[in-house]
Amino acid sequence: MSNVTIYHNPACGTSRNTLELIRNSGIEPTVILYLETPPTRDELKKLIADMGITVRALLRKNVEPYEQLGLASDTFSDEQLIAFMLQHPILINRPIVVTPLGTLLCRPSEIVLDILTNGQRGAFTKEDGEQVVDEQGKKIDK
DSSP, X not given: OOSOEXXXXXXXXXXXXXXXXXXXXXXXXXXXXXXXXXXXXXXXXXXXXXHTXXXXXXXXXXXXXXXHTTTTSTTOXXXXXXXXXXXXXXXXXSOEEEETTEXXXXXXXXXXXXXXXXXXXSOEEOTTSOEEEOTTSOBXXX
């Protein structure tokens, strides 16, 4: 079992790039397809606490349930927002990566480099053509 976990949506380019950056460091993570296997209430609360973000900061805004449920309104408690995320996992922003060095919402994908214990083994170019790691495995600063 890996000491790195990614809450992954294979339909998401950012999530795919993050997974490949993890693999480019020589790590095969535990992949949780969170739309099929959502976290429990306690797991979701722990992820949010470990990331040091607000519940609202984890909400995806550009998906249908967000509009349908009127989540843009600031009238919902954190517990209510968590309940909506558990009922509609598509509302959980991704990818979330958990490593021994921390837990992060990896948007953009190269943020994952900050919490990987292994360095990159070579160059990495994102699906959109942006090179984020050079041939020596060093992050390219923008």
